[in-house]
Amino acid sequence: MTEPTEPVVALVVAAGSGVRLGGEVPKALREIAGRPLVLRSVEQLAGGGCTHAVVVVAAGTEDAFAAALASAPVPVRLVRGGAERQDSVRLGLDAVAADPSLAGCRVVLVHDAARALVPAAVVARVIAAVQGGAPAVIPVTTVIDSVRQVLPGGSSVVDRATLRAVQTPQGFDLATLRAAHELIARDGVAVTDDAAACEHAGHSVVLVEGAREAMKITEPLDLVLAEAIARADV
Numbered sequence: 001m002t003e004p005t006e007p008v009v010a011l012v013v014a015a016g017s018g019v020r021l022g023g024e025v026p027k028a029l030r031e032i033a034g035r036p037l038v039l040r041s042v043e044q045l046a047g048g049g050c051t052h053a054v055v056v057v058a059a060g061t062e063d064a065f066a067a068a069l070a071s072a073p074v075p076v077r078l079v080r081g082g083a084e085r086q087d088s089v090r091l092g093l094d095a096v097a098a099d100p101s102l103a104g105c106r107v108v109l110v111h112d113a114a115r116a117l118v119p120a121a122v123v124a125r126v127i128a129a130v131q132g133g134a135p136a137v138i139p140v141t142t143v144i145d146s147v148r149q150v151l152p153g154g155s156s157v158v159d160r161a162t163l164r165a166v167q168t169p170q171g172f173d174l175a176t177l178r179a180a181h182e183l184i185a186r187d188g189v190a191v192t193d194d195a196a197a198c199e200h201a202g203h204s205v206v207l208v209e210g211a212r213e214a215m216k217i218t219e220p221l222d223l224v225l226a227e228a229i230a231r232a233d234v
């Protein structure tokens with residue numbers, strides 16, 4: 001008899017409002033070439049090896065998200081989010097831990113719905129690194145532009161060779177990430193991503209190669225670019 005496959009859960013945070021993008025609907029429901037960002041994200045995560053998705057959404061948007069995700073390739077559970085991204089992640093993690101159908105899950109990937117074009121190969125790299133024993137894994141890209149640090153006294157060049165831009169999905173050992181989120185909540189620490197929560201808890205972070213297509217759709221120009229990438233099937 002074959003062993004049942006261990007669940008690999010994609011925790012997709014989609015409870016933001018997308019103020020910088022503008023528009024009437026939540027950003028994750030905006031479409032690229034006819035398909036909502038949130039659906040594209042779940043499809044890419046499934047393509048890379050995730051077996052289930054927990055999608056964190058704002059109160060009152062559940063029906064719209066359920067409709068947008070009706071054709072998702074893996075089982076999807078919707079969870080209500082919080083005021084800040086880290087609150088949404090923590091609430092999603094609580095739902096993962098409480099869900100009997102996800103019992104035995106050790107690997108969780110936290111992903112911004114806004115990074116809808118992440119290649120499946122990036123997802124697979126992140127999963128492989130966590131399954132290989134890393135407690136926290138993040139995809140990164142090099143920085144293309146020259147970078148300056150601007151301070152009240154003037155500005156100075158920062159050596160871009162030492163810099164990396166951080167993307168999602170970020171992959172974790174589930175118990176490690178839950179404990180890290182409990183700790184930052186207890187310590188009142190604000191983080192911009194989940195790797196930083198793990199570092200606060202004393203864990204080291206492993207970097208894997210990301211991809212430019214996994215850019216975070218944030219401003220109107222990003223949506224134009226994403227549309228072109230999706231139609232060209234880059």
Ligand SMILES: Nc1ccn([C@@H]2O[C@H](COP(=O)(O)OP(=O)(O)OP(=O)(O)O)[C@@H](O)[C@H]2O)c(=O)n1
Pocket residue numbers: 013014015016017018019020021027028056081082083084085086088089111112113114115216217218
């Ligand atoms: N309280 C929040 C805030 C953000 N997010 C999610 O975190 C991801 C990264 O956030 P960002 O892309 O900056 O989205 P918004 O916060 O929606 O953007 P804005 O700041 O322009 O309103 C998004 O997928 C967003 O939906 C979330 O789940 N819960």
Ligand SMILES: C[C@](O)(CO)[C@H](O)COP(=O)(O)O
Pocket residue numbers: 085112166167168192193194216
């Ligand atoms: C998680 C993230 O996308 C990594 O780059 C980023 O930190 C999200 O930050 P935001 O402030 O919600 O845009």
